[in-house]
Amino acid sequence: MGKQYYTIGMAGHIDHGKTTLTKALTSVDTDRLKEEKERNISIEPGFAPFYHEEDMEISVVDVPGHERFIRQMIAGVAGIDLVVLVVAADEGVMPQTKEHLDILSLLGITHGIVVLTKISKVDEELRDMALEEVMDELKGTVFERAPVLLADSLSGEGVEELKQKIITTLKGLVSRSVRGDFRLPIDQVFTVKGQGTVVRGTVFEGTLDTGEEMIIFPQGILTKAKQIQAHRRKESHAFAGQRAAINLSGVDYKELKRGNVLVTSPHFTVTNTIDVCLEILHAVKHPIKQRMPVMVYSGTSEVMGKLVFFDRNKVESETEPILCQIRLDESIVAKRGDRFILRRPSPMETIGGGWIIQPNGGRYKFGQETITFLQSERHGSPQERVLRLLEQYKCVDEDFILREASLTHRELHDMLQGDDQWIVLSQSKVSHLKIVKECVELIEQILRGFHEEFPLLKGVNSGELKQSLKEYTGDLVDYAIEQKHWKRNSGFLCLDGFIPHLPPQWEKRCSQLIVLLEADGTQVKDIDEYFQQVGIPQKWQSDFYHFFIQEKKIVPLDDKKAYSYQVFMKAVGDLNENTGETFDIAEAKEILGLSRKYMIPFLEKLDKDGLTLRIQGLRKWIRTSAKG
Numbered sequence: 001m002g003k004q005y006y007t008i009g010m011a012g013h014i015d016h017g018k019t020t021l022t023k024a025l026t027s028v029d030t031d032r033l034k035e036e037k038e039r040n041i042s043i044e045p046g047f048a049p050f051y052h053e054e055d056m057e058i059s060v061v062d063v064p065g066h067e068r069f070i071r072q073m074i075a076g077v078a079g080i081d082l083v084v085l086v087v088a089a090d091e092g093v094m095p096q097t098k099e100h101l102d103i104l105s106l107l108g109i110t111h112g113i114v115v116l117t118k119i120s121k122v123d124e125e126l127r128d129m130a131l132e133e134v135m136d137e138l139k140g141t142v143f144e145r146a147p148v149l150l151a152d153s154l155s156g157e158g159v160e161e162l163k164q165k166i167i168t169t170l171k172g173l174v175s176r177s178v179r180g181d182f183r184l185p186i187d188q189v190f191t192v193k194g195q196g197t198v199v200r201g202t203v204f205e206g207t208l209d210t211g212e213e214m215i216i217f218p219q220g221i222l223t224k225a226k227q228i229q230a231h232r233r234k235e236s237h238a239f240a241g242q243r244a245a246i247n248l249s250g251v252d253y254k255e256l257k258r259g260n261v262l263v264t265s266p267h268f269t270v271t272n273t274i275d276v277c278l279e280i281l282h283a284v285k286h287p288i289k290q291r292m293p294v295m296v297y298s299g300t301s302e303v304m305g306k307l308v309f310f311d312r313n314k315v316e317s318e319t320e321p322i323l324c325q326i327r328l329d330e331s332i333v334a335k336r337g338d339r340f341i342l343r344r345p346s347p348m349e350t351i352g353g354g355w356i357i358q359p360n361g362g363r364y365k366f367g368q369e370t371i372t373f374l375q376s377e378r379h380g381s382p383q384e385r386v387l388r389l390l391e392q393y394k395c396v397d398e399d400f401i402l403r404e405a406s407l408t409h410r411e412l413h414d415m416l417q418g419d420d421q422w423i424v425l426s427q428s429k430v431s432h433l434k435i436v437k438e439c440v441e442l443i444e445q446i447l448r449g450f451h452e453e454f455p456l457l458k459g460v461n462s463g464e465l466k467q468s469l470k471e472y473t474g475d476l477v478d479y480a481i482e483q484k485h486w487k488r489n490s491g492f493l494c495l496d497g498f499i500p501h502l503p504p505q506w507e508k509r510c511s512q513l514i515v516l517l518e519a520d521g522t523q524v525k526d527i528d529e530y531f532q533q534v535g536i537p538q539k540w541q542s543d544f545y546h547f548f549i550q551e552k553k554i555v556p557l558d559d560k561k562a563y564s565y566q567v568f569m570k571a572v573g574d575l576n577e578n579t580g581e582t583f584d585i586a587e588a589k590e591i592l593g594l595s596r597k598y599m600i601p602f603l604e605k606l607d608k609d610g611l612t613l614r615i616q617g618l619r620k621w622i623r624t625s626a627k628g
Helices: 018-026 034-039 067-077 095-106 124-138 159-171 368-379 382-393 398-404 409-418 433-453 462-468 474-482 504-519 527-534 538-550 565-577 585-592 596-608
Strands: 004-012 046-052 056-062 082-088 112-117 148-150 183-185 188-192 196-202 207-209 213-217 221-230 233-235 237-239 243-248 261-263 269-280 293-298 301-308 322-334 339-345 348-358 422-424 429-432 487-489 492-494 554-556 562-564 612-615 618-621
Touching: 004 018, 004 095, 004 159, 018 046, 018 056, 018 082, 018 112, 018 159, 046 159, 056 159, 067 095, 082 095, 082 124, 082 159, 095 124, 095 339, 095 348, 112 124, 112 159, 124 148, 148 159, 183 196, 207 221, 213 243, 221 237, 269 339, 269 368, 293 322, 322 368, 348 368, 368 382, 382 398, 382 409, 382 429, 382 433, 398 409, 409 422, 422 433, 429 433, 429 474, 433 462, 433 474, 433 492, 462 474, 462 492, 504 527, 504 538, 504 562, 504 565, 527 538, 538 554, 554 565, 562 565, 565 585, 585 596, 596 612, 596 618
Parallel strands: 004 056, 004 082, 082 112, 112 148
Antiparallel strands: 046 056, 183 261, 188 196, 196 243, 207 237, 213 221, 213 261, 221 233, 221 243, 269 322, 269 348, 293 301, 293 339, 301 322, 339 348, 422 429, 487 492, 554 562, 612 618
């Protein structure tokens, strides 16, 4: 196992000692802004190295505790693996303690340590009361079983014990995956003289190498990692779970802001409509109504949006998750499973949060049908989600799957490799045997119907077949055709065993036509006169005519006249045997006894079929015999 990277967050009410405790643990004062120094409060998240050994690296995020800086708090804790919830012994649980607890729970952060600070300021009785209050507040939350430690940042009491507890707790956790595509939500943007634009953030997933190409979303700006640093140390790589500073190539820092996302893959979804599983907080004070404006926090982004319900117009006292949608005023980068927080803009309060079911939400109708669909999306496995896509699109490329089914490269790879029912066609097109079978059945149905309606024709034109099945794509149709023993002949497709034939009721008259045509030899009438003579209606004439050509019963000279196949071949043979390498019209007329009316179309037919080549007033034989 390689080196493990973690980031912990210090959360809690304002002035409960988070920054002082961070300094006691790391020797770093994370209040770096002038205003923070002057007002003695944290305004922006502060960052510090906590632990760095060969097998593990831990960073600390110290988030603001004031209610006015909740947005900065959410951005700071978005990528943490463990929280240290700080409660001052002389004040106990306060409003922001509770709100921070709610936000941490909604963000899916389940690992925590509670620290009772400033213990030197209170006597033992008050300390015990504060401790009891904290334990009561944690009941029913994900941190109910979290260890509660005592510490005093100024005297140092309990600080080392806390440090060791953090390290041992993290050693028991699974670190973030480095296997996926790299993603770093930006929480700080600045410029360094002589270096250019630098961004900082916690790496959510994947790995980045120095010099690697990246994309900044949602703008779509292309850049490169000129340099990577972790807590002022120059590094060759950045890993999931790590705090990292990336020096960007060719980007003006004024183009960027907190909430932008740095990625190495174009497959991340940039969206303004997300389908979500929403949990409403019990302590919400004001009604939550259909299409009400909300502030949405996802990763480090903060955007306005509109809450859209499909099974209600307002929220009463809801205890179960609500499947709904949020339509955003600005685009964000999101993927399935990402956590989010919702706050009411006025009056300000945190109303809930949850996780993103589908980052590419559609336009749905109000009603149970949409709820059923969202339930299937919520519980669907990667295979089920891709199959739902294929039911609609039949055959899609891998990029489309990554985006629309919210899969990672690893999930897609494992799915395709783990089941031979999946079909991978050229150009990374993906389908499934179930869809191929549907396509085979449909082709069979089309061919059978075509043969019944047009028994004269040898089959369906392959291009026309693909056009009628365009929802399956040409590659998939070709693959489906290969699975059956259908006959292909000169661009036409027919069922195995099918032979073009005349409708039984017309066989006798068609035979009469050929006999009449052969009897007239090279002095034929217009072809439609033969059809009229044997009593074949005009609506059938074109089909029968092409059938005669296809079956080598006749050879058309031009739009009006045709020879029987036998007569034409005999004339070509006679001319070929009685001329040299070249001949002219006069020679041909003498040999075949044809008038100019028939001679010119006949010779032009030889040219068209590649038997002869016209050179000025002569014709040269290209094929010495027409028999082949």
